[in-house]
Amino acid sequence: MGQSIAATGLTHNPAHRRGALSSRMMRLQNGVGAWLFLLPAVVFFVGYQVYPIFRVLWISFTDYQFLTNEPAHWVWFKNYAEALSDPLMWASLWRATYFTILFLPGTIILPLLLAILVDRVTQPRLATLYRVVLLIPAVIPSTLVFVLWKWMYNFQTGPINHLLVDTFGLFDARDAPQWLGGTALTLPSIAVMEVWWGLGYHTIFFLAGLAAIPKDLPEAARIDGASEWQVFWHVTRPRLAPVMMILVVLRFGSAMAVIDEYLIFGGFNRETPTYTWTMFMYDEAFKTGLWRQGFGAAIGMIGAVAMMIVVVFLLRIFRPRD
């Protein structure tokens, strides 16, 4: 299969030519057929993912502005130098990191705990019911989750402040917490929302990992007198490591690159905690002045490279050791 068509074309032995030709045709037909099946996916993948990334990389080396007729000039690393010497670049990277620090532990540990509890439920009906409820937030589309929580966090009419002010009387109407809108509470509030959203989905992930552990392993450990904690730490945890690795790396990636939430909850005020590198990029490329997309592209690339460095680091930490 792996043999190249050009190489088979070099067989000059006349006795084999006929056979070689027909088998070559077969192989060619087969190869073309296979690529015909692969083509739609590859066209979309290249057209809307691979090409755009390289195009943005190219743009980041130019002074391209969208709302002008002047041709773009190649400026080498000028955009990068400008971005890296801008304190806002570092502040916006830190904001994204801070959000990730707030979000990541909760979205791994809570589902893990919940999965261990749900895994022990053996009544089939109850187990199914729990799983269905768990996955309901996962089938609510992203924006609808954000809109729902935007209402919940509303300063005046939201149910959370209603509960705190009117029901429990912990605050009065003026000093009630301002959950969103650029306060120090904004990123923690968004992190809580994200944990809620992923809670069920991640629990299902861990449940699948737990289902793969043979039941007699923890049983044997218990009979040998291991405490529940020891069973978890020495039997369950190492076997869940691969699932945990996938979740940590993927969620790190989504948390660092959050943008929809910030567009919906925040705005383009450069002082607010939701103005992360993604917002900085969006602001420069689609909102400010003549849409300096060259500069915006450089900001995006810096953010992406910073993320990839951590991802590679994480993959090395979690690399299975023998």
Place this chain on the structure above:
Amino acid sequence: MSEAVHGDTFTPAATVLRRRRRRKGWLAQNQGAIIRHAVIILFMVIILVPLAWVGIMSIKSLPDAMRGNFWPKRFDFTHYSYIFQRIDTLPRNLFNSIYVTAGTVFGTTACAVLAGYALVHLKPRGGAFVIAALLVSLYFPVRVVSLISIYEIQHFLGLINSTTGLILPYITLNLAISVLIMRSMFQLVPHELFEAAKIDGAGPWRTLFLIGLPMVRNGLVVVFIVNFVTAWGEFLLCTTLTNDQDARTMPVVLAGAQGGLGQWSWPNLAAVYVIVVTPGIIAFVFAQRLFFKGLAEGVIKG
């Protein structure tokens, strides 16, 4: 009861334990199970309460909505008819959402099935490279970084402000994970099955549709739901690539609506919300059995 003793097979230690437990009362005996269910139910409540809140909000009378009590004094079911009669663009936005989502789900599922089948059973040259590229794209913040170029492409194709145009970038949002899921689903189908069909004279298309598709049903459900959820709720591309309220989808309209009085009063907003969020939940509850099977077979390994 059954789970208190679950797993205690025939080991003497377990028998001793069970006897000891039997002497205590029911409550003490099931203490662990009771605490466990209590904690699980607490989490279930945390998941369901926000949804219940918005559901009840949509049938509250206006004064009740302003007061903010969870349970209203008076119900009012007219908000659902009001929003369709009085908010001009709403039917249009709803139609846009249905149209874009249908196009995206069909497009991505078709691409993923064809590619997954080809990668496993037709073994094209360079297949391994394609798989590696798809995997890498999962770890790279493609959606955000590619935005500038996608705007340029859509502008070049004359698709800015076009609802149909949104389908093209939408198809790629979950393409990588969909192809990888379908690939691991097709890996579960024995290769001999396809070989036999080939010997019987069936071409690759017939083989795929008559033999392959029924075998990967569960994976199809997962791909279907994942893409439905993404397209139905997409915000970033829609808000960037369209300007007119008429061309936009429901999530962008909802995110932009400021709750208050008049046509966007809280109960009206909540009614719109319920209309948008319910189809997905209903579809999922019906398909959940297939979904969980598919998740276990395809996603975890993929």
